[in-house]
Amino acid sequence: MKCPTCGKPTNWQDNPFRPFCSERCKLVDFGRWVNEEYRVPDERPPEQTDVPAHTPDSDGDV
DSSP states (O other), X not given: OBOTTTOOBOOOTTOTTTTSSSHHHHXXXXXXXXXXXXXXXXXXXXXXXXXXXXXXXXXXXX
């Protein structure tokens, strides 16, 4: 199996970082998620993607 980050062949058995080849590659992947470099496409029509606005109630809470 190839490491999803660097493409090097990786040992699956006894590998605490699988599917990655190393801790570095695992952290690089994590950083990409944190920086929102990976995204799930939103295929809904625009009218379904609008988030309703929150309005304050009588106490001023949202």
